[in-house]
Amino acid sequence: MIRGVLLDLAGVVYEGDHVLPGAxxxxxxxxxxxxxxxxxxxxxxxxxxxxxxxxxxxxxEITNEELFTPGQAARAWLDANDASPHLLVHPNLExxxxxxxxxxxxxxxxxxxGQGFSFDHMNRxxxxxxxxxxxxxxxKNRTFMDDDGKLSLDAxxxxxxxxxxxxKNAIVLGKPSPDFFHxxxxxxxxxxxxxxxxxxxxxxxxxxxxxxxxxxxxxxxTGKYRDGDEHRFDPPPTHVARDLAEAASWILDNKxxx
Amino acid sequence: MIRGVLLDLAGVVYEGDHVLPGAxxxxxxxxxxxxxxxxxxxxxxxxxxxxxxxxxxxxxEITNEELFTPGQAARAWLDANDASPHLLVHPNLExxxxxxxxxxxxxxxxxxxGQGFSFDHMNRxxxxxxxxxxxxxxxKNRTFMDDDGKLSLDAxxxxxxxxxxxxKNAIVLGKPSPDFFHxxxxxxxxxxxxxxxxxxxxxxxxxxxxxxxxxxxxxxxTGKYRDGDEHRFDPPPTHVARDLAEAASWILDNKxxx
Numbered sequence: 001m002i003r004g005v006l007l008d009l010a011g012v013v014y015e016g017d018h019v020l021p022g023a024x025x026x027x028x029x030x031x032x033x034x035x036x037x038x039x040x041x042x043x044x045x046x047x048x049x050x051x052x053x054x055x056x057x058x059x060x061e062i063t064n065e066e067l068f069t070p071g072q073a074a075r076a077w078l079d080a081n082d083a084s085p086h087l088l089v090h091p092n093l094e095x096x097x098x099x100x101x102x103x104x105x106x107x108x109x110x111x112x113x114g115q116g117f118s119f120d121h122m123n124r125x126x127x128x129x130x131x132x133x134x135x136x137x138x139x140k141n142r143t144f145m146d147d148d149g150k151l152s153l154d155a156x157x158x159x160x161x162x163x164x165x166x167x168k169n170a171i172v173l174g175k176p177s178p179d180f181f182h183x184x185x186x187x188x189x190x191x192x193x194x195x196x197x198x199x200x201x202x203x204x205x206x207x208x209x210x211x212x213x214x215x216x217x218x219x220x221x222t223g224k225y226r227d228g229d230e231h232r233f234d235p236p237p238t239h240v241a242r243d244l245a246e247a248a249s250w251i252l253d254n255k256x257x258x
Numbered sequence: 259m260i261r262g263v264l265l266d267l268a269g270v271v272y273e274g275d276h277v278l279p280g281a282x283x284x285x286x287x288x289x290x291x292x293x294x295x296x297x298x299x300x301x302x303x304x305x306x307x308x309x310x311x312x313x314x315x316x317x318x319e320i321t322n323e324e325l326f327t328p329g330q331a332a333r334a335w336l337d338a339n340d341a342s343p344h345l346l347v348h349p350n351l352e353x354x355x356x357x358x359x360x361x362x363x364x365x366x367x368x369x370x371x372g373q374g375f376s377f378d379h380m381n382r383x384x385x386x387x388x389x390x391x392x393x394x395x396x397x398k399n400r401t402f403m404d405d406d407g408k409l410s411l412d413a414x415x416x417x418x419x420x421x422x423x424x425x426k427n428a429i430v431l432g433k434p435s436p437d438f439f440h441x442x443x444x445x446x447x448x449x450x451x452x453x454x455x456x457x458x459x460x461x462x463x464x465x466x467x468x469x470x471x472x473x474x475x476x477x478x479x480t481g482k483y484r485d486g487d488e489h490r491f492d493p494p495p496t497h498v499a500r501d502l503a504e505a506a507s508w509i510l511d512n513k514x515x516x
Binding site for chain 2: 113117118119126130143152165
């Protein structure tokens with residue numbers, strides 16, 4: 001029986017600059033049923049504040065504590081490891097790291113830098129790595145659904161490039177990192193065995209959540225979903241839904257009686 | 259007993275724009291001993307013609323047939339597979355593919371594009387791949403010794419990035435592809451059991467040659483060599499030499515009596 005819900009955002013709730021049909025109403029129904037929700041997103045092109053205000057503009061009112069981002073996980077890692085960042089992230093995200101003082105250790109932080117993934121920027125990050133910097137990746141997604149409706153290269157491509165040449169493995173802070181899923185769960189007092197994850201990425205959202213021990217994972221056929229994704233990764237989704245509206249109905253049908 | 263010699267170029271014979279001490283003289287000694295030689299290079303920033311004339315300018319006179327490049331291997335693959343190329347290579351190499359007519363199949367060709375590895379170029383290559391293009395890599399080296407004396411990202415980083423996001427494996431046409439080594443051997447009538455490879459890249463040149471069945475592989479401590487490289491990859495080099503001059507002396511000591 002379901003007692004907690006993890007939802008992906010891009011490709012599930014919104015896509016590009018519009019909300020997906022039925023998504024806002026689906027979140028309202030989950031809220032109305034008093035189910036605790038955490039939005040776990042690998043979106044690294046906006047600060048947490050900017051993301052919350054964008055969602056509000058789309059009609060989705062969620063609280064600061066309901067939103068989990070890799071940016072906040074990276075800040076926590078840098079604080080815990082007395083490290084200052086060498087950033088290879090989207091310009092919008094730089095302000096999230098702007099007030100960190102100079103510290104003895106160094107870590108490169110790679111997010112979805114987009115056009116920032118030039119050869120020179122990549123090479124500077126590579127040289128920092130072989131000079132001893134730690135290696136944080138805000139996400140390792142392979143692709144995302146771009147504004148033109150086609151798949152584009154996501155940060156994972158460039159994280160993998162740096163891993164290959166430096167022969168160092170990145171610490172991945174977003175999905176599908178089990179630590180990231182577990183931090184979201186414990187913040188709402190939920191346990192993996194009574195939680196469901198909903199996402200459009202069969203690998204990072206769905207297989208990632210199931211590998212982290214989460215009992216149920218619903219793959220929605222929106223966003224970056226492509227035919228056959230339900231069979232492409234292991235473990236496969238426990239359920240498949242047309243969209244978030246259909247996923248929410250399944251969740252409400254399987255909610256623990258209160 | 260040695261009957262044929264494979265030599266890497268960058269980091270063994272020359273580095274940046276200067277020839278390494280004793281290297282030209284070492285090649286002369288091998289030539290004088292009538293040992294067949296093939297220069298197997300993953301350098302993909304120059305056409306074969308430009309590379310030969312550059313080597314001549316450095317005092318190294320070698321013939322067209324002594325030089326093996328991934329560019330010529332790619333041309334041969336495109337011809338054999340009735341494919342036209344989508345290039346992500348160094349601008350200098352584009353002319354090597356300029357006269358290929360329009361053909362029914364398509365293949366992306368990734369070389370050391372340097373500054374050409376922008377996000378947009380990478381994303382266009384990625385989209386061609388998921389639209390069904392074949393995937394040729396001129397090389398998959400992790401790093402190269404740059405003009406400023408520091409290691410920089412080599413084409414392998416960007417090949418790996420595209421492999422990760424497209425979930426397609428590249429056909430690697432340069433070292434350490436066994437096919438590439440074998441083509442060089444057969445062009446000089448040599449067999450793997452009586453051939454030696456000399457290189458500064460413990461992985462691609464040395465372990466690559468040994469994995470391709472070549473009997474002997476000498477790692478030289480010039481070019482991109484870094485302390486500990488003799489133990490970093492499997493199989494390890496059969497011999498280690500200070501430079502090409504010392505490697506040539508070993509080869510001449512172990513040459514089959516004529």
